[in-house]
Amino acid sequence: MEKLFIRGGRPLHGKVRVSGSKNAVLPIIAACLLPTSPCTLEDIPGLADVHTICLVLQHLGARVERKGTTLVIHPPEKPSTEAPYEFVRQMRASFLVMGPLLARAGLAAISLPGGCAIGSRPVDLHLKGLQMLGARIEHGYGSIRARAEKGGLRGNRIYLDFPSVGATENIIMAAVLARGQTLIENAAEEPEVVDLANFLCAMGAKIKGAGTKVIKITGVKELHGVTHTVIPDRIEAGTYLVAGAITGGNVLVENVIANHVKPVLAKLLEMGVTVYEENDGLRVIGQQEYTAVDVKTMPYPGFPTDMQPQMMALLTRARGTAIITETVFENRFMHVSELRRMGARIKTVGRNAVIQGPVHLSGAPVKATDLRAGAALVLAGLCAEGVTEVSNVHHIQRGYEHLMDKLRNLGAAIWA
Numbered sequence: 001m002e003k004l005f006i007r008g009g010r011p012l013h014g015k016v017r018v019s020g021s022k023n024a025v026l027p028i029i030a031a032c033l034l035p036t037s038p039c040t041l042e043d044i045p046g047l048a049d050v051h052t053i054c055l056v057l058q059h060l061g062a063r064v065e066r067k068g069t070t071l072v073i074h075p076p077e078k079p080s081t082e083a084p085y086e087f088v089r090q091m092r093a094s095f096l097v098m099g100p101l102l103a104r105a106g107l108a109a110i111s112l113p114g115g116c117a118i119g120s121r122p123v124d125l126h127l128k129g130l131q132m133l134g135a136r137i138e139h140g141y142g143s144i145r146a147r148a149e150k151g152g153l154r155g156n157r158i159y160l161d162f163p164s165v166g167a168t169e170n171i172i173m174a175a176v177l178a179r180g181q182t183l184i185e186n187a188a189e190e191p192e193v194v195d196l197a198n199f200l201c202a203m204g205a206k207i208k209g210a211g212t213k214v215i216k217i218t219g220v221k222e223l224h225g226v227t228h229t230v231i232p233d234r235i236e237a238g239t240y241l242v243a244g245a246i247t248g249g250n251v252l253v254e255n256v257i258a259n260h261v262k263p264v265l266a267k268l269l270e271m272g273v274t275v276y277e278e279n280d281g282l283r284v285i286g287q288q289e290y291t292a293v294d295v296k297t298m299p300y301p302g303f304p305t306d307m308q309p310q311m312m313a314l315l316t317r318a319r320g321t322a323i324i325t326e327t328v329f330e331n332r333f334m335h336v337s338e339l340r341r342m343g344a345r346i347k348t349v350g351r352n353a354v355i356q357g358p359v360h361l362s363g364a365p366v367k368a369t370d371l372r373a374g375a376a377l378v379l380a381g382l383c384a385e386g387v388t389e390v391s392n393v394h395h396i397q398r399g400y401e402h403l404m405d406k407l408r409n410l411g412a413a414i415w416a
């Protein structure tokens, strides 16, 4: 499926269940290289990215069995240590095997991930952290080769210049088997980091402070396999909340941790969307009119950059002028020109986008340039007049399980 078609104008009604979190499951699968016995992972979404990281693990010698939404991962006794470009090119998160490989095998050679549509996305913070744990880093032929000193990695104090999610995760995974204690300061506080830490602790790791700015890890000798259920995807949940709001519908979003979507809820409420907690999830009731609000993306617990494009689509429907400031990625406004093709009035100045509303969007052929840009175009299509044709759907398939079926169940006219 490379194209999606949406006939807009139908308010969405009903229930939708959120799948397991993409950004939690990717590092957790990488962490399955660490124990000496198999792990069972539950509520694993059927996403292109999950498939890719499983291929990476298989390439490194792990045995991966999938049964429905369950994954069983048998770690290799002696992992191979190279993740070539063919994987890293498909998904930057492949770089997350660096920490576990260094911890388990003392050696890792991973292709350097390139930039992508939303920014240049260097890995300098990952490498600085691993260096502080005693790894020797060499660049060559487009790859990074990291080697632990004799006797393995050793704990240290690491200050991150920016609370990078991936760097925090890579360093935690490297430090759990290191000698002594590691302190990560200015660590990322995202729920996905906490889920990874909970998974590792269940395997026997000693980690304190995950979910705060300071994480303390005391290295242990060995980890054992466990069963773990990943947290619900807070970005998918936020996307369906916006879908309810943008179509003026009434939707119950199930399997969501309300605390994880607090920054999104706060903005929806400020705009005049009705959202409240029910026993089984969060109910969103759309209104005829919304008020423009300003949004600034920030590391957690700030407003998530992964919800910025979807929020922009919704803000085209709000009365007044809204300013979105993107502080996390330097180039995450690729959806603006596509939304403009649908009639949105948006200008960008550097890291700010100024949205003038309300406008009645109209269907148009548009292109998904990345995952969340694609989600924003689908949302815009749901409320636009006429048919919207979204191309490059493979980007959307990286992060939304059964998107078409879930939206159809809510009454959307969407087809491939």
Ligand SMILES: CC(=O)N[C@H]1[C@@H](OP(=O)(O)OP(=O)(O)OC[C@H]2O[C@@H](n3ccc(=O)[nH]c3=O)[C@H](O)[C@@H]2O)O[C@H](CO)[C@@H](O)[C@@H]1O
Binding pocket: 022, 023, 024, 026, 093, 119, 120, 121, 122, 123, 124, 125, 126, 127, 162, 163, 164, 165, 166, 167, 188, 192, 299, 305, 306, 328, 329, 330
């Ligand atoms: C698989 C996964 O979990 N992806 C999420 C993760 O990506 P990811 O882990 O790549 O995001 P980071 O938090 O690392 O990146 C945030 C910012 O830090 C910069 N940076 C990062 C690392 C580094 O070594 N040097 C550096 O300069 C990046 O270029 C970016 O501008 O967190 C992002 C920020 O919430 C989300 O948008 C992604 O959906």
Ligand SMILES: C=C(OP(=O)(O)O)C(=O)O
Binding pocket: 023, 092, 093, 306, 371, 372, 399
């Ligand atoms: C940017 C995202 O993912 P990744 O880091 O995998 O590119 C995202 O999920 O919006």
